[in-house]
Every structure is written in structure tokens, then in C-alpha cells.
Amino acid sequence: MDTIYINGGRPLRGTLAVQGSKNAVLPLLAAAAAVPGKTVLLHCPPIRDVAVTRALLHGLGVSSCRHGDAIELDAASAVGTAPDAVLAGQLRSSVLLLGALIGRHGSAEIPLPGGCVLGARPLDLHLSGLEALGVRVVCEDGVLRCQGRPSGGTVRLPYPSVGATENLILAALGAAGPVCIHGAAKEPEIRDLAVFLNACGAQITGAGTGLVRIMPSPLHGASHRVLPDRMEAATWLCAAAATGGCLTLTELRPAHLRPVLEVLSRAGCDVTETETALTLRAGALTAPGTVVTGPYPAFPTDAQAPVMAALLLAEGLTRIEETVFENRFRHVPALRALGADIDCTGRTACVRGVKALHGAALTATDLRGAAAMVCAALSAQGESKITQAWHLERGYGQLIQRLRTLGAEIWMEPKQSPTRRTTWNRTESGRASGEP
């Protein structure tokens, strides 16, 4: 999917079932490498990051096959400790193999990870946490070399990093003694990881709170259903809000979307919900005031760009403060090209609602920024073209088909894939059928 076209101005209406969470399934796949047995992950989204992660695992000796939305993995005889550098360079979450391999083998050589360029994205919290557990860490020539089984002990994270918390939980699985993580991230995806690992025999308590405890315990295979994707859900809700539509989402947990629902409600959307479904009805929107991103349970940084897109036509001034990543307004020039009125100063964006947006030619910059461009283009009058749309495949399965079922006029122009995708296709050949 290189270029997509959208003829905007049509309210989205209908029902969608939310896919499994990207930010949950990627740590779960890394965790499968730490489990010396067969695991089954259900409700896996058909996204490119999953396919790339499976290819990475395959290189380590973890076999996998996909049947519909289920992925069966077998890491019983996996001995690899050095993931492929080209594949690892495509994903930020490849760094989670560090914890999984240290926990399982006491050794890991991880190329510096890739993913969306949202700022410096250092790994200091991951590495100092591992060092606090007695692991020796050296970084040279773009490779992190880690040696030694974790000894057990206490780690204090000065910031609740999602990735560092996940890495430390995975490393602690092979520790000689109990591990305590203070200042842990509280995202639902971390609890999901612990639920899976506990089904595999781990003894993890407190996941989803700021204090996680891991007791040493032998692991075995298990089956687990991946959490619904709150970021995919937020994106569809923003698309419906932007277009003045009416959308019902099923198979989700509205409780995990609370700050996003609050902002959309303040903007004038009518939201009704049950435990696993919700309906959003949008009319003319008004600016909801200030939105500040932060670690869970605050407003999620991943929903910042789509929510900004939803509010471009909202009457009044919306102030958006991005506190998590320093470079997460890369979608703003594209939204301005559609006619949006946005001023950015440092980590604050001020959005002044305009009467109408118009179609334009845009270039996707990153996964959630690209999702924001789609939402905004759906609400603009006329045709928009989005190039480098492959960013969307990293996190949204069957995006075009799903939006079409809601009445969107959206289509794609298949073209030669970018180099990184060609690399993935070659490596993944024959092992990722059903994935983009």
C-alpha cells in the first residue's frame, strides 16, 4: 500500500469489531521466545509489525504459523540470541527481545531498534534496569550486547516507560531471585503481558500498577487472547467524529479508552457504552479545551494525532500538549495542507477550528500521524492523496476495506513497495500468509 486516495466529506456510519492490540501482541510475541514450549496467541491483528516480528522470531529458531487470527508459536528448541539486524531495524518493539533472550538464555545481541521517529527514544531506562539486575550491558557498533542471568533485586524506573517495564518483566522471568519493579508503566498492555506469562507458569503480581513483582518460576506453553486495540478504536472514533458520523465499535474495552472518550464527549459527541462495545454519534463539534498526553491512565500519546485530526473543524481553540515524545507533531504540516489552522510551539499545538477542509496531496510520516491524515482527509471536501501510506500497514489491518464498510470513499494505488518492505517480503516469504 504505497498511495491511497480519499474522497472526503461523507459521514462514517456503521459497526466495526476492533482488532487485537498492536502494542499488546508485539510484547506477547517477544515473550513467546522466552517460553520453552508451544504458545497460541488468539485475536492477532493482520498487521505488518506482527509479520516482521514473526520473521525475527523465526531467525532465532521460534517457529510459527498463522491460522486466521491465531498464531501458534513453538520456541521449545530455539537457541538463537542475535536477531536479524535489518528486521530489528524496522521495529521499536524488537528491543523487547533483549529481555526475552536474557531471561531465557542469559545472553542477547540486539541491533538498535527502529520504529516511528518520534524523538530520541533512548534505551537508558531499559539498560540501567537490566544492569541493576546484574546483567552486563555493552553497546558497540550499533549492537547491544548483554550477558549474564539476572540476579534478582529491585529496579526503580524514574519514568514509567512502557518498553522498559516490559523488557524488565521478560528478563526477570529467568532471574535467580524475586524482582521488584518500582515506577512501572501501568498500560493495559503490560497487564495483558503478565496475564499471558502467568498462564505460562510465571508468578507476576501487580502488573498494571506502579509496582510489579516477579517470582522465579518454570515456564510452559499456554494459549492467550490478545487484548483489543484501544489505539485502533480511538482512530475509528476520531474518524467518525471528524466526519460527523455514527459508529458502533464492538469487541473492545471502553474502560481503556476513558481519556479519549472524555475529550470526544467534551467536544460534543454523544457516547453510549457497555462493557465491551460503544456507540459514538457526532454532530457539529466544539473545541474541548486542553488535551495533555501522558503515561496511562492519562490521555495516550498514540491517540494525540488522530484526536487532533478530529478537532480541526471544532469551533473554538483546542490546546494539545504532548508530554511523552518530543517529536510527535510531524503530521501537522499535512493537516495544514488540508486547510487546518494549527500553531505549534515546542510541545504545544493550538488548533483553531476552521469552517471546512479541502483535499490535498499528503505524505505519511509515521503510523499514528498517517492515521490522523486519513481521519482529516475523510472530513475534507474533495480528493486527497496520501503517499508512503505503508506506514498504516504497521498498525491497521485491512484499513481500506474496513473504512469502506463505513461508507468511506477510499482506494489505493498498488505500486513498488519501499525498500524496507521488499526486505521484509523476501525474508518472510512463505511464512506470513494472510498478513499484509
Ligand code: UD1
Ligand atoms: C510504547 C508503545 C508506543 C507508545 C508508547 C507510549 C509499543 C510497541 N510501543 O513505546 O506505541 O506510543 O509506548 O505509550 O507498545 N524513554 C527514555 N528512556 C528509555 C525509554 C523511554 O527516556 O529507556 C522515554 C521515551 O523517549 C519517551 C518516553 O520515555 O519520551 C516514553 O517511552 P516508552 O513508554 O518507553 O514508549 P515505548 O515503549 O517506546
